[in-house]
Amino acid sequence: xxxxxxxxxxxxxxxxxxxxxxxxxxxxxxxxxxxxxxxxxxxxxxxxxxxxxxxxxxxxxxxxxxxxxxxxxxxxxxxxxxxxxxxxxxxxxxxxxxxxxxxxxxxxxxxxxxxxxxxxxxxxxxxxxxxxxxxxxxxxxxxxxxxxxxxxxxxxxxxxxxxxxxxxxxxxxxxxxxxxxxxxxxxxxxxxxxxxxxxxxxxxxxxxxxxxxxxxxxxxxxxxxxxxxxxxxxxxxxxxxxxxxxxxxxxxxxxxxxxxxxxxxxxxxxxxxxxxxxxxxxxxxxxxxxxxxxxxxxxxxxxxxxxxxxxxxxxxxxxxxxxxxxxxxxxxxxxxxxxxxxxxxxxxxxxxxxxxxxxxxxxxxxxxxxxxxxxxxxxxxxxxxxxxxxxxxxxxxxxxxxxxxxxxxxxxxxxxxxxxxxxxxxxxxxxxxxxxxxxxxxxxxxxxxxx
Amino acid sequence: xxxxxxxxxxxxxxxxxxxxxxxxxxxxxxxxxxxxxxxxxxxxxxxxxxxxxxxxxxxxxxxxxxxxxxxxxxxxxxxxxxxxxxxxxxxxxxxxxxxxxxxxxxxxxxxxxxxxxxxxxxxxxxxxxxxxxxxxxxxxxxxxxxxxxxxxxxxxxxxxxxxxxxxxxxxxxxxxxxxxxxxxxxxxxxxxxxxxxxxxxxxxxxxxxxxxxxxxxxxxxxxxxxxxxxxxxxxxxxxxxxxxxxxxxxxxxxxxxxxxxxxxxxxxxxxxxxxxxxxxxxxxxxxxxxxxxxxxxxxxxxxxxxxxxxxxxxxxxxxxxxxxxxxxxxxxxxxxxxxxxxxxxxxxxxxxxxxxxxxxxxxxxxxxxxxxxxxxxxxxxxxxxxxxxxxxxxxxxxxxxxxxxxxxxxxxxxxxxxxxxxxxxxxxxxxxxxxxxxxxxxxxxxxxxxx
Numbered sequence: 001x002x003x004x005x006x007x008x009x010x011x012x013x014x015x016x017x018x019x020x021x022x023x024x025x026x027x028x029x030x031x032x033x034x035x036x037x038x039x040x041x042x043x044x045x046x047x048x049x050x051x052x053x054x055x056x057x058x059x060x061x062x063x064x065x066x067x068x069x070x071x072x073x074x075x076x077x078x079x080x081x082x083x084x085x086x087x088x089x090x091x092x093x094x095x096x097x098x099x100x101x102x103x104x105x106x107x108x109x110x111x112x113x114x115x116x117x118x119x120x121x122x123x124x125x126x127x128x129x130x131x132x133x134x135x136x137x138x139x140x141x142x143x144x145x146x147x148x149x150x151x152x153x154x155x156x157x158x159x160x161x162x163x164x165x166x167x168x169x170x171x172x173x174x175x176x177x178x179x180x181x182x183x184x185x186x187x188x189x190x191x192x193x194x195x196x197x198x199x200x201x202x203x204x205x206x207x208x209x210x211x212x213x214x215x216x217x218x219x220x221x222x223x224x225x226x227x228x229x230x231x232x233x234x235x236x237x238x239x240x241x242x243x244x245x246x247x248x249x250x251x252x253x254x255x256x257x258x259x260x261x262x263x264x265x266x267x268x269x270x271x272x273x274x275x276x277x278x279x280x281x282x283x284x285x286x287x288x289x290x291x292x293x294x295x296x297x298x299x300x301x302x303x304x305x306x307x308x309x310x311x312x313x314x315x316x317x318x319x320x321x322x323x324x325x326x327x328x329x330x331x332x333x334x335x336x337x338x339x340x341x342x343x344x345x346x347x348x349x350x351x352x353x354x355x356x357x358x359x360x361x362x363x364x365x366x367x368x369x370x371x372x373x374x375x376x377x378x379x380x381x382x383x384x385x386x387x388x389x390x391x392x393x394x395x396x397x398x399x400x401x402x403x404x405x406x407x408x409x410x411x412x413x414x415x416x417x418x419x420x421x422x423x424x425x426x427x428x429x430x431x432x433x434x435x436x437x438x439x440x441x442x443x444x445x446x447x448x449x450x451x
Numbered sequence: 452x453x454x455x456x457x458x459x460x461x462x463x464x465x466x467x468x469x470x471x472x473x474x475x476x477x478x479x480x481x482x483x484x485x486x487x488x489x490x491x492x493x494x495x496x497x498x499x500x501x502x503x504x505x506x507x508x509x510x511x512x513x514x515x516x517x518x519x520x521x522x523x524x525x526x527x528x529x530x531x532x533x534x535x536x537x538x539x540x541x542x543x544x545x546x547x548x549x550x551x552x553x554x555x556x557x558x559x560x561x562x563x564x565x566x567x568x569x570x571x572x573x574x575x576x577x578x579x580x581x582x583x584x585x586x587x588x589x590x591x592x593x594x595x596x597x598x599x600x601x602x603x604x605x606x607x608x609x610x611x612x613x614x615x616x617x618x619x620x621x622x623x624x625x626x627x628x629x630x631x632x633x634x635x636x637x638x639x640x641x642x643x644x645x646x647x648x649x650x651x652x653x654x655x656x657x658x659x660x661x662x663x664x665x666x667x668x669x670x671x672x673x674x675x676x677x678x679x680x681x682x683x684x685x686x687x688x689x690x691x692x693x694x695x696x697x698x699x700x701x702x703x704x705x706x707x708x709x710x711x712x713x714x715x716x717x718x719x720x721x722x723x724x725x726x727x728x729x730x731x732x733x734x735x736x737x738x739x740x741x742x743x744x745x746x747x748x749x750x751x752x753x754x755x756x757x758x759x760x761x762x763x764x765x766x767x768x769x770x771x772x773x774x775x776x777x778x779x780x781x782x783x784x785x786x787x788x789x790x791x792x793x794x795x796x797x798x799x800x801x802x803x804x805x806x807x808x809x810x811x812x813x814x815x816x817x818x819x820x821x822x823x824x825x826x827x828x829x830x831x832x833x834x835x836x837x838x839x840x841x842x843x844x845x846x847x848x849x850x851x852x853x854x855x856x857x858x859x860x861x862x863x864x865x866x867x868x869x870x871x872x873x874x875x876x877x878x879x880x881x882x883x884x885x886x887x888x889x890x891x892x893x894x895x896x897x898x899x900x901x902x
Binding site: 270322 | 480481536537539540543600601602642644646648653654655656657658659660661662663664665666667668670671674675677678681683685717720721722723725726727730735738739742744746747748749750751752753754755756757758759760761762763764765768769771773775797804806807843844845871872873874875876
C-alpha cells in the first residue's frame, strides 16, 4: 500500500480539512439541528466518492445513512456513527470542543476520537483507494447512524425494519484503536449497557436543615441505597447480577496473555496508587473484557455551589448508574434485578428510569472479515495486531452480530487509551489518523482476496 | 397596648412598605454590594428613629450596626441580621424572591421570615412606641450583623473586640416565631453548627466509564464514606459524636410536655409517612431540642443533566454536611472526630473544608429578660407563650450568651413552621408581622417594669 501511503501523505492537509469540517459540526446527541447538519455532511461526502446513499428513516429517530459503493462477490458492512457526546464540563477544555485545533501533533475536538476520526479516515481511505488503485473490489455498505452516544435506542428497530438491506459477509465496526504499546486493537464483540437514572423525592419541599432531626432525608436514603449496591472492591451486590456472566474460555485466556498492558503507565495516567480491589496483571485484562460494572456516572442533590455554605435538607436526590454488561447478561433483566434489590432492601420509594439498554454480544474471532482486517493491519501498522475478545466500551453491535448474525470486528483505528473519549480534551494523534486512512485501503484489498 | 395596636393598624401600609423595601434588597450572604445596600437601609431607618448608629468594623467582614436608643436604668441588647440565604433553586419560586408579593394574606420574599420580618417589625415597633407612648424607658442597643447566614464566622471576633460596647442586662435575639398551634415560641439558647465540604478527587481526569472495571471510583468512594457516617435511623456513627451531648433535665422534660406538637400536620406538611427512626410523641420534641444531626445539605458528581444519559467515570465528588450540634458539643472537636472517623475507615483521601463553626449554648429561662418577653407576649399574642429550651436552628448566640454571659432569649416573632425559611417561597403571614410590631412595644414596657 505504499502508493496509497504516499497519496495520503501528499493529501494530508486535504484530509485534515475534512476532519476539521466534521468535528466543527456540533452533532450532539439529542440535538436535531447539529445531527441533521452532520448527516448532510456525511451524505454529501459519500456522494462525492461515488456512493449511492439512501436514508433509512424511523419516526422520532435521526436518519441512518446507508451508502453502497464498489462491486464484487463479497460484501462488507461498515458501521460508524455521526453523533458525539456532550462536551461538558466545558471549563476543563483547553480549546473550544467544536473549533478543532492541532497542538503538538494531536488533533483536539469533541468527536475527534469517538467516532469522527475513524469515520473521516474511512471516507478519505475510500477516496485514496479509488484514486490510487482504482475500482473498489468489494461491495461496501457504509452504515452511519446518529444515536450511538445515547445508546442507539432505535438501532434494533432500524435493523428489524431494514435488515434485508444490510446483508453482508462481514461487518467492520467503528475502530477499536491502538493500545498502550502502539499495537492496533481488534475486538470481536461489545459490552452491553444498562443506563438508569435513580430519583428519590422524599419531602414536599426543601426544608430548613433543623428539621433533619425528625424528617427522613432523601439524600441519605439514596446514599444508603447506592451503598447497598456495591462493595468497596467494586463487586456488585444486586442479587443475581452475575448469574449470566460467561467466564473466559481457555482460548480467551490465551488471547488475554498476548495482550500487552502497561500497568504502571495506566496507574500514572489515571493518577491512582492501586487498581480497584487491588487487581494486578492479567486480572486487569480479565476485568476489562469479562467483568460487568455498576458505575455512578453522576449524582446531584441540594446545594452544590463549591466553597460556600447553605444549610438545607433537600427534598430530593438523583443518581445516574451506567452498568456495562458482558455476555450473556441482559440489560432489561439487570434493571429488573436492580428494582428487586431496591424493593427488598427498603428502597421501593426510589424511582428507576431506563435510558439506554444495549445487549452485550460476542462474534467469532476466526471469520473472513476477522482474518482480513488482521492481515491488512500487518501491512500498515508498524506493530503486530492485538486481538481481544470484546470492545470494552459499548456499541450497538448486538443487532448486527447477534440478531443478523453477521461476523463483526472492530479493528485498529484512531483512538489511543489517552484519547479522552467522552471527556474534556478529546484528541487523536494526527499520525494515527493518517495511518487509519491508509489502513482502509489495506483491509479492502485483504477482504477481497482473503481465502 | 391597644393604642399601639390601633396605630399599627392605621399604619399597616407604611410598615408593609418598609418590609417590601427591605426584602427587595438582595442582601445575599457573601455578596458585598447587596449587603452594603441593606446595611445602609437599616442604618438610615435607625437614624430616622433617633438612634445613634455606630458601625463596628472588622477587616474582611461586613460591618455590624450598633444603634443606641432610649434611656433608663436597664439596658437590653437586641440582635438581628441583615443578610439572607441564596434563593436557589430559583425555578421553584412562584414569585421573584426579591420582588416581595402579598398573596392571600402572606408576604412572600427571600428573607421575609429569616430575618427581615422580625428586624423590620422591631424597627416599626420602635417608631410606634415613640409615636404612641413616648420616650423609650430603657436603653436599647440594636445589634444588626451581616454574616448570620454564612455562620457568623466573624461574630466571635467582633464580640471579642467590641464586647464592652455590648454590655446589657439581657439580650433579645431574632424571633423564634409562632408554633403550629399559633402560640408564640421562646427559646433560651441555640444549637451549634459544624458545616463542612467533603471533596474527593481520585483520578487525574474524567474517564470513559469502561475504565470503571479497574479504576477506583471517586463517587463510590465518597458514597461509601457518607454511608459509614450514619445509620438508617439517623444515628451518627462518627466515634465520640455524642460524647458531650447533655441529656434533658427533669425541668427540660417538663418544658417539653407543655409544648404542643401536631404530628399529623407535620407529617402532611413534610409529605412523609413516618418520622426518622419511627419517632413519635415527645420523642420528636426531644429530638428537636436535644439531638444533634449530620445532614447532607448538597452533593454533586459527574454528569447531572436530568432525563438524558452520558456515560462517564467522574474524577471527583463533593458533599456538604451540616451538623447541627447541641450543648456541650464543640464544632471544632466534632470536625476533628469526623477527620478521625474518615482516616480510620479508609477515607483519609477525602478532604474536609470547614465553613461554619458555631458553638451551641443555653441560657437560663428564669431571667429578667426571659420574664419580660413572656409577660409582654401574654398581652399581645392571642395564645399562651410556649417556652422551649433551644433554638432548633443555629444562631451565633454563644458569644453573647456564653462568652459575655448575657441572659438571652429568642422570643415570639414572624416565623411559622411553614414559613419555608432557607427554601423557595419563604413567607410570613401579614398578621404575624403586624403582631410582632405591636409586641415590640409590649416587651419594651415589660423589660422596663419587670421585678
